[in-house]
Amino acid sequence: MFEKTGIPSAEMIMKKFPPIERINKGAVAVIECYKEIPCNPCETACKFDAINVGEDINSIPKAKFENCTGCAICLSKCPGLAIMIVDGSKSKDTVEVKIPYEFLPLPKEGQFVKGLNREGSYITDVKVLKVLAPKSFDRTPVITIEVDRRFLYEIRNIKVEV
Amino acid sequence: MKQAEIVIIGGGPAGLCAALSAAKSGSNVLIIDKNKNLGGQLIKQTHMFFGSEKQYASKRGIDIPEILIDELFKYKENIEIKTEATAVGMYEDGIITVLEKEDNYYKIEPKAVIVATGAYEKFLSFPNNDLPGIYGAGAVQTLMNVYGVKPGNKVLMVGAGNIGLIVSYQLMQAGVEVKAILDAAPKIGGYLVHASKIRRMGVPILTSHTVKEAIGNEFLEKVVISEVDEKFNRIKGTEMIFDVDVMCISVGLTPLNELLALRGCEMKYIPQLSGIVPVRNENYETTVENVFVAGDATGVEEASAAMVEGFLAGLCAAAKIGYKPDDFIDRKNDYIKQLNNLRSGPAGKHILAGIEQIGR
């Protein structure tokens, strides 16, 4: 179980995703924060009132998907790197996913890299669409990848071959 | 003999915040730190911190000393800093003895002192645990993040608490392979977001496993691990061998506060606070008048709590020696509220249980 492995179950993961209709409308944050820890910078960062933690900063963040614009500021601020952005509005076959990536070398836009699941296992090749590393993200680059829709709920990380 | 108003021993997160708080109240402050630079363990923490805005959540640990020192600069008339200065003793007459650099030895007579000396690392017993290549987490972080040197090429991490998980991630950022993370406990002890980050990089976390022995001639070459049962006894036949040149032992910290015992403060062993801690009141004053404490020296917790404890101890120490500004009550209540916030969840239960036992 989660406390032994660090891998959430499919059931736990699905609860963090908005309904597919919302994902197909446009970019939206998936906040994979499953346990209560004293932490709330995601709420502080969001300019659109799309995340709520509340008075007790141990509360698990609640997403208000209808307000989320998928701007990814929360993604760059989350100390646990627990947030990803998914966008199913661009194509029938693929989804765009934004993930934090704090390693070198950074991939290049247009490059194909290995897509990994939550266990770090290879699931599919993915195309790097964008690499954003503005100063405001404080050394947490955000990579946008294009993934086959089949892997929407599995894709979580990438491996850049040196 | 130097005279001082408030002496703060330790310039890490707790000490720096205590200095800021005391100076804000109007007191003169002398910070003593044995290292060349202020910041304590903050200078090695490349990751973003948790907590809330007031504890600099989302800021990287490495950036926090500069923020605090910039703040301190506003009170530069009131603040004196001595680095490469080790407080070697604290005596019944209140005198603190200091050895600065190699040979400058002097005494200080403070009105109040705040001990913010942090914690030190625990270790594990197993055959050949003295081989070069077996390090504590602090040493690995110092090598990587301060000196820019890889500790080795392949690491076995022992300990899946926050430090073990965070240092594993930092090792990978430094280009070092982490073969696996072990923990004798049946569950991962650190924040699960840290664990998830590591797992999605393909690093296995082996709970209920411990080190059986290290192997090597002049330095570490292999490690034998085995599974353990609920009573932490090794299960025969479950041995696995890892070819690694580094083993990082991250099995917890214990408070570093002998100065307080030397001074005559009442000390108590509290497992939930990870070791021997001073008995204290809610102002963070020990059983010896005008001797205060803050940070991991009062119980191993998190940097966020250390900072707020520092703010609180600094405020109270300054008040005790006569500096009680108009906003004293507001500040005190704010610091207490922040600490409650940090500790009110499941992550803070054991801390609260520990604190209950050290009330004066």
Added chain:
Amino acid sequence: MRIEEHPILKFNKGKMIKFVFDGQEMEGYEGETIAAALHAAGVKVLGKSLFLHRPRGFYCAIGNCSSCLMTVNGVANVKTCVTDLEEGMIVEIQEGRGVIV
């Protein structure tokens, strides 16, 4: 064993200087400690334990454990993990407790 590029940190290295370890000329950065320079050069054994002559190397990194004691420029028991490297230093593994002149 040096980290060339790091995703979060920028290492501001001073100038490269020469020193001697165990009769061999080596290089390190001005401003880093002797033990860090040796570690970067792949030197793992810094000394031997007093009685069983077991290999000793870098351990605590902050001047507490005495695992890194070496003779530097003829001076015994120098804590190499908290002593800065200087041009021309002669660093030696010492026998036992070292010779105090």
